[in-house]
Amino acid sequence: MKNGNRRRNAAVFLICAAVILLAVTASGILLEEAAVETDFAEKNLPPSNRALFGTDWMGRDMFARTLAGLSLSIRIGVLTAVVSGIAALLLGIAAATLGRKVDAVISWCIDLVMGIPHILLVMLVSIACGRGFAGVVAGVALSHWPSLARVIRGEVIQLRQAPYILTADKLGVSRLKIVRRHMLPHIMPQFLIGMVLLFPHAILHEAGVTFLGFGLSSEQPAIGVILSESMGYLTTGKWWLALFPGAALVLVVLLFSVAGEYIRRLADPASAHE
Amino acid sequence: MRHRLEFTGKKLFRMGVLLLGVSLVTFLLMCASPLDPLQTNVGQTALGSMSPEQVEKLEAYWGVGIPPAQRYIGWLWDVCHGDFGTSLLYRQPVLEVVGERLANSAGLMFFAWVISGVLGLALGVAAGAFRGRWQDRLIRGYCLVITSTPAFWLAILLLLIFSVWLGWLPIGLAVPAGTDASSVTLADRLAHAVLPALTLGITGVANIALHTREKMVDVMESDYVLFARARGESARSAVLRHGLRNVILPGITLQGASVSEIIGGSVLVEQVFSYPGLGQAAVTAGLGSDMPLLLGITVITAAIVFAGNLAADLVYGAVDPRIRKGAAGR
Numbered sequence: 001m002k003n004g005n006r007r008r009n010a011a012v013f014l015i016c017a018a019v020i021l022l023a024v025t026a027s028g029i030l031l032e033e034a035a036v037e038t039d040f041a042e043k044n045l046p047p048s049n050r051a052l053f054g055t056d057w058m059g060r061d062m063f064a065r066t067l068a069g070l071s072l073s074i075r076i077g078v079l080t081a082v083v084s085g086i087a088a089l090l091l092g093i094a095a096a097t098l099g100r101k102v103d104a105v106i107s108w109c110i111d112l113v114m115g116i117p118h119i120l121l122v123m124l125v126s127i128a129c130g131r132g133f134a135g136v137v138a139g140v141a142l143s144h145w146p147s148l149a150r151v152i153r154g155e156v157i158q159l160r161q162a163p164y165i166l167t168a169d170k171l172g173v174s175r176l177k178i179v180r181r182h183m184l185p186h187i188m189p190q191f192l193i194g195m196v197l198l199f200p201h202a203i204l205h206e207a208g209v210t211f212l213g214f215g216l217s218s219e220q221p222a223i224g225v226i227l228s229e230s231m232g233y234l235t236t237g238k239w240w241l242a243l244f245p246g247a248a249l250v251l252v253v254l255l256f257s258v259a260g261e262y263i264r265r266l267a268d269p270a271s272a273h274e
Numbered sequence: 275m276r277h278r279l280e281f282t283g284k285k286l287f288r289m290g291v292l293l294l295g296v297s298l299v300t301f302l303l304m305c306a307s308p309l310d311p312l313q314t315n316v317g318q319t320a321l322g323s324m325s326p327e328q329v330e331k332l333e334a335y336w337g338v339g340i341p342p343a344q345r346y347i348g349w350l351w352d353v354c355h356g357d358f359g360t361s362l363l364y365r366q367p368v369l370e371v372v373g374e375r376l377a378n379s380a381g382l383m384f385f386a387w388v389i390s391g392v393l394g395l396a397l398g399v400a401a402g403a404f405r406g407r408w409q410d411r412l413i414r415g416y417c418l419v420i421t422s423t424p425a426f427w428l429a430i431l432l433l434l435i436f437s438v439w440l441g442w443l444p445i446g447l448a449v450p451a452g453t454d455a456s457s458v459t460l461a462d463r464l465a466h467a468v469l470p471a472l473t474l475g476i477t478g479v480a481n482i483a484l485h486t487r488e489k490m491v492d493v494m495e496s497d498y499v500l501f502a503r504a505r506g507e508s509a510r511s512a513v514l515r516h517g518l519r520n521v522i523l524p525g526i527t528l529q530g531a532s533v534s535e536i537i538g539g540s541v542l543v544e545q546v547f548s549y550p551g552l553g554q555a556a557v558t559a560g561l562g563s564d565m566p567l568l569l570g571i572t573v574i575t576a577a578i579v580f581a582g583n584l585a586a587d588l589v590y591g592a593v594d595p596r597i598r599k600g601a602a603g604r
Contacts, residue, residue: 108291108292108295111288111292112292112295112296112299114534115292115296115534115576115579115580116296116300116534116572116575116576116579117534117535117537117538117541117575117579118534118535118538119538119539119541119542120537120538120541120556120571120572120575123541123556123557123560124300124303124304124560124568124572125303127303127304127307127560127563128302128303128304128306128307129306129307130307130308200421200422204422204424207424207426208424208425208426208542211424211426211542211545212541212542212545212557212560213557213561214560214561227426227427227430230430231430231546234430234433234434234438235438235445237438239434239438239439242427242430242431242434243431243434246423246424246427246430246431249424249427250419250422250423250424250427253422253423254418254419254422257418257421257422258418
């Protein structure tokens with residue numbers, strides 16, 4: 001690794017990460033049936049070769065449940081990160097280009113959303129949408145755009161003074177066209193990195209709010225549901241119910257975080273000299 | 275001095291308007307909820323066996339059927355008179371519930387806040403100073419793993435290790451179960467608070483350390499550090515005299531902003547340890563559609579968050595001579 005080309009290493013890592021995440025997502029969808037299948041002859045088994053992650057008090061295979069939960073988390077994470085990323089892009093650009101009044105309103109909204117602790121806001125939105133899948137997606141998507149929107153706003157405000165933007169303006173190019181042709185391409189790398197780095201937060205908050213009971217319903221094998229169910233069995237020594245699903249979630253989130261770092265390295269060649 | 279007061283006044287006004295916004299948004303979200311408070315708390319079967327008069331009484335108690343605008347204005351009017359309403363689940367004034375819960379949580383949060391601030395700053399400075407070496411890699415690796423770990427899972431792990439496996443610490447609650455309030459000692463309370471506080475502290479450190487490291491790297495590459503080194507100052511002195519001082523400034527802002535994260539984390543962590551704090555009350559209120567309590571908790575939490583940011587702004591102004599002078603010139 002040490003002597004290799006850093007950009008190539010980054011690309012190789014990114015491809016590996018994408019393959020792993022896709023494999024987890026796909027196998028989770030395939031294992032959804034197995035995740036809810038009960039077998040009372042084989043309940044409370046500690047991890048062994050037969051059941052890799054052990055089984056729970058209903059004889060459900062924890063390996064299948066973990067994979068299904070991860071798959072659900074990844075899908076929700078991708079969906080919410082994309083939705084709030086696009087909201088951040090639109091609002092950030094609007095705040096920076098549509099004049100001071102619009103800027104004041106959007107900045108005020110950003111402060112407002114940032115003022116309520118994330119998990120509380122996700123809870124509230126989830127309640128407003130009647131909990132369940134829609135509640136989680138809406139909650140996480142609505143609470144994660146402000147930080148990225150702020151970054152984009154700052155970036156565009158700086159960009160407004162760039163000579164080529166000023167020139168385009170003086171030449172009479174319409175505002176919309178300036179945004180589309182000149183500003184969007186410039187902030188695209190930053191936007192993509194920011195969006196990838198939203199995944200970890202989105203996944204963690206989804207798991208958290210589900211754990212609290214505001215998210216996905218308890219029939220679904222989500223990681224938050226698995227962990228909150230395991231709480232009742234910890235004191236009797238069934239550590240595997242909590243350890244493996246949580247550790248697997250940490251690994252998936254880590255993959256996303258590191259992937260974000262590598263994308264930054266690829267998108268910003270100057271940082272490769274660090 | 276006058277411009278400082280003016281600045282504070284402006285910030286306070288903005289804070290007030292934001293709080294009003296928070297309460298309105300929270301209220302609207304709760305009104306939009308399709309969850310019927312009667313269904314969630316009384317249950318379908320119990321409702322079916324009740325007489326229409328009883329159901330009507332319950333509906334009046336939970337405030338079903340009053341138009342939202344009227345309810346919000348009524349609530350706002352009462353709040354202006356210092357009355358946040360009565361919690362429907364606890365049957366106590368909201369302020370009392372929040373005060374009691376906040377007193378339980380405050381210790382946890384304060385401890386976690388201080389630990390994450392001091393340790394985060396120290397680790398961030400160390401990582402920045404040893405940039406690229408094994409110390410930096412170790413600290414960065416730790417931060418990366420911790421930021422990718424859900425706080426509640428970390429809490430479960432600590433619970434498994436220290437309470438179930440080693441048996442050193444109690445499993446949950448704030449005081450030993452089944453004892454008189456008078457016979458609870460301070461040691462009991464501390465033993466129950468150690469794990470939640472530790473969890474919050476561990477998770478809080480990572481974010482602050484990572485941001486501090488970025489700043490520290492910038493500072494160490496600056497001209498003034500280069501000049502200091504060229505003049506013969508040791509690396510140690512350059513870090514302590516030039517690095518640390520310049521990193522403390524953004525550190526203050528970070529510390530003010532971390533209040534929000536710690537409160538958010540405490541919601542999850544208190545749930546794991548069944549610790550009767552503010553976060554647990556919020557979850558109970560949310561699950562039980564206890565509108566006045568959840569509204570009160572959200573508004574008061576937001577006020578604490580805004581106060582944290584305001585305090586950071588004020589301290590920043592007092593500590594940084596550039597801002598002090600800059601404001602005086604205006």
